Amino acid sequence: MLRDNTIRLEQVGKSYRLGTMPSLRERLAKKSALPGANPQATNGQTLWALRDVDLTISPGETVGLIGPNGAGKTTILKLIAGITKPTTGTMYVKGRVSSLIELGAGFHPDLTGRENVYLNGAILGLRHRDIESLFDRIVAFAELERFIDTPVKRYSSGMYARLGFAVAAHVSPDILLVDEVLSVGDASFQRRCYEKVWDLVHEEGRSVIMVSHGFGYIRALCNRVVWLQRGQVQQIGEPDAVIRSYESKVFSNAALSPNATGAETDGQVQIVSVTLLDNDGSPATDYGVGDAVTVRIGYLCAPGVSGLTFAVGVMRDDTLNCYTSYADECGFFLPADQPGGILEACYAELRLMPGSYQMYVTALSSDERRTVYTYRTVGFHVVADKGFDIRHGSFLNVPKWRLAAPQEGADA
Amino acid sequence: MKSIFGNIQNLWKHRELLWVWAAREVRVRYKQSFLGVGWAILQPLAFTLMFTLVFSYVVQVPTDGIPYPIFSFTAMLPWTLFATSISFGVSTLVGNMNLVTKIYFPREVLPLAAIAAAFVDFLVASLIYVVMLLWYRMPIYPTVLLLPVLVAIQLALTIGVVLIGSAGLVFYRDIRFLVPLGLQLWLYASPVIYPASMIPAQWQWLYQLNPMVGILEGYRAILLHGQLPSLSSLVAATLISFVLLIVGYAWFKRVEPTFADLI
Numbered sequence: 001m002l003r004d005n006t007i008r009l010e011q012v013g014k015s016y017r018l019g020t021m022p023s024l025r026e027r028l029a030k031k032s033a034l035p036g037a038n039p040q041a042t043n044g045q046t047l048w049a050l051r052d053v054d055l056t057i058s059p060g061e062t063v064g065l066i067g068p069n070g071a072g073k074t075t076i077l078k079l080i081a082g083i084t085k086p087t088t089g090t091m092y093v094k095g096r097v098s099s100l101i102e103l104g105a106g107f108h109p110d111l112t113g114r115e116n117v118y119l120n121g122a123i124l125g126l127r128h129r130d131i132e133s134l135f136d137r138i139v140a141f142a143e144l145e146r147f148i149d150t151p152v153k154r155y156s157s158g159m160y161a162r163l164g165f166a167v168a169a170h171v172s173p174d175i176l177l178v179d180e181v182l183s184v185g186d187a188s189f190q191r192r193c194y195e196k197v198w199d200l201v202h203e204e205g206r207s208v209i210m211v212s213h214g215f216g217y218i219r220a221l222c223n224r225v226v227w228l229q230r231g232q233v234q235q236i237g238e239p240d241a242v243i244r245s246y247e248s249k250v251f252s253n254a255a256l257s258p259n260a261t262g263a264e265t266d267g268q269v270q271i272v273s274v275t276l277l278d279n280d281g282s283p284a285t286d287y288g289v290g291d292a293v294t295v296r297i298g299y300l301c302a303p304g305v306s307g308l309t310f311a312v313g314v315m316r317d318d319t320l321n322c323y324t325s326y327a328d329e330c331g332f333f334l335p336a337d338q339p340g341g342i343l344e345a346c347y348a349e350l351r352l353m354p355g356s357y358q359m360y361v362t363a364l365s366s367d368e369r370r371t372v373y374t375y376r377t378v379g380f381h382v383v384a385d386k387g388f389d390i391r392h393g394s395f396l397n398v399p400k401w402r403l404a405a406p407q408e409g410a411d412a
Numbered sequence: 413m414k415s416i417f418g419n420i421q422n423l424w425k426h427r428e429l430l431w432v433w434a435a436r437e438v439r440v441r442y443k444q445s446f447l448g449v450g451w452a453i454l455q456p457l458a459f460t461l462m463f464t465l466v467f468s469y470v471v472q473v474p475t476d477g478i479p480y481p482i483f484s485f486t487a488m489l490p491w492t493l494f495a496t497s498i499s500f501g502v503s504t505l506v507g508n509m510n511l512v513t514k515i516y517f518p519r520e521v522l523p524l525a526a527i528a529a530a531f532v533d534f535l536v537a538s539l540i541y542v543v544m545l546l547w548y549r550m551p552i553y554p555t556v557l558l559l560p561v562l563v564a565i566q567l568a569l570t571i572g573v574v575l576i577g578s579a580g581l582v583f584y585r586d587i588r589f590l591v592p593l594g595l596q597l598w599l600y601a602s603p604v605i606y607p608a609s610m611i612p613a614q615w616q617w618l619y620q621l622n623p624m625v626g627i628l629e630g631y632r633a634i635l636l637h638g639q640l641p642s643l644s645s646l647v648a649a650t651l652i653s654f655v656l657l658i659v660g661y662a663w664f665k666r667v668e669p670t671f672a673d674l675i
Binding site for chain 2: 126127
């Protein structure tokens with residue numbers, strides 16, 4: 001039964017000592033044992049980075065770790081990688097682990113890209129000839145052909161990330177650990193990384209554990225998500241469900257109600273309410289990829305404010321600005337001296353891929369300065385739909401297909 | 413013992429890393445220095461020259477009829493290997509903290525690679541030694557075949573000291589300051605610039621506790637005199653060296669899991 005598990009953590013805890021190590025002088029003064037004899041012995045405070053974590057990961061699984069900073073995500077990766085050992089509990093890791101825990105870790109700045117590829121391969125336990133046979137593919141994946149004989153200290157952070165990921169992913173690890181390092185690469189590189197992760201998991205049956213704040217990718221790639229909170233597992237389960245409960249905790253409950261939260265207003269213009277309405281005109285937070293949505297905005301405007309207009313926009317949870325449009329640019333103008341009312345902005349189709357989004361509503365001046373009076377946001381989800389995920393792009397745009405000119409048969 | 417065997421097996425799996433890292437050490441050390449690998453020769457040569465001036469012109473040191481330069485260089489060469497290994501090896505764990513805290517591999521690779529790199533220097537500098545032997549028309553004795561044995565004992569001692577020192581530095585940064593001082597004292601407590609016979613007989617038992625005494629006198633015996641090394645000194649040196657190696661390695665592996673948390 002153990003054989004089926006690649007990784008198993010049982011009641012794993014990890015504590016760190018806060019403050020500085022006792023110096024040699026203090027040690028001698030206390031006549032305590034040799035260092036390492038009793039790692040828990042300390043007069044300072046200990047911080048439990050992880051506590052009572054139970055987690056089992058099978059081959060072919062992609063597991064996402066989410067949670068706020070300091071929740072213990074990286075500590076779990078370090079334990080699985082064998083960099084550090086748990087303070088309590090037992091753990092079992094089968095197979096070769098390749099990790100990308102920090103940008104450029106394992107790279108030596110004075111050596112060239114080529115030398116570092118060999119160095120990294122050797123760190124991961126590969127023989128020289130194995131690395132040789134993979135070398136061209138690694139360099140091509142990283143798109144660093146021109147710079148491979150340049151010392152890596154002259155690399156940009158994006159180049160570091162590309163080379164690091166390329167090596168880690170090509171050494172055919174049984175387990176690939178990826179910390180939040182891919183966000184450095186550009187969009188096209190990120191896409192290729194996620195495709196590579198997809199291949200490792202689905203074609204080769206490897207296990208991948210990733211930490212990311214880009215929930216879109218976690219949703220698309222992971223079959224399970226672990227939400228960590230202060231070193232403890234808060235929830236494990238389906239990506240969609242876990243991410244949603246995490247977000248509702250983080251963004252407070254209001255953000256995921258169809259009604260908005262937003263900035264304090266200076267009083268001149270107030271956005272009283274923002275409500276998202278679905279096709280039937282009822283408030284909703286969940287939408288399908290091609291659904292219609294209506295943004296209903298209640299506002300008040302003090303007398304004397306002239307040239308008021310509104311903007312609505314959608315931002316993905318990784319802060320990608322999907323689209324923003326200004327009422328006046330759309331040819332819609334509010335009557336002058338209108339003291340308030342209810343506005344509606346209708347999107348016939350959301351055209352968004354599954355994920356978490358924020359609808360921004362901004363009240364601003366229609367002159368060139370575009371002074372913002374106030375804004376409000378409301379969160380909503382585009383729920384997973386078969387056949388549509390982030391690997392197919394960021395937006396939904398389905399063409400009409402037809403066979404325009406059939407090739408005549410050979411006998412014609 | 414069983415765990416030591418397992419550790420060596422794991423180290424063997426990572427031998428590629430050991431070579432790559434050692435090559436890296438050599439390359440990085442000389443890449444941006446003007447003389448490059450010439451430093452490997454210049455350093456022991458300069459010391460020998462200096463000691464020759466002092467100890468054959470200013471103060472006469474008995475050398476059993478061997479010209480002083482070749483007398484002292486015979487010991488200076490292996491001493492330089494020993495000292496370079498320690499001064500570079502001890503700081504390898506702390507100096508590569510970005511690696512130790514981010515990637516797993518058997519940590520002893522780092523200090524061992526530093527020793528391997530120092531060994532490359534040693535081989536290069538040995539060429540000069542061969543030239544010196546020819547220049548002084550020193551005969552080649554069959555006892556030279558014992559050279560690998562002495563080198564092996566010296567490496568065992570070196571690895572033991574470097575493993576303990578590099579792991580110790582993780583816990584106590586004081587060691588960084590202790591190393592140059594300790595090496596200086598150790599140099600004068602070893603028969604590098606003078607023969608071991610200069611030490612009074614009543615202190616010889618204490619003197620022989622320094623394993624470098626048996627090793628360095630052994631080099632002189634087999635290379636300069638065509639004699640077998642003194643058995644008692646050699647046995648003492650071998651015992652102390654291998655005990656240090658085994659105890660050092662066992663302790664290193666025991667505290668290894670805490671490195672990433674402490675560095």
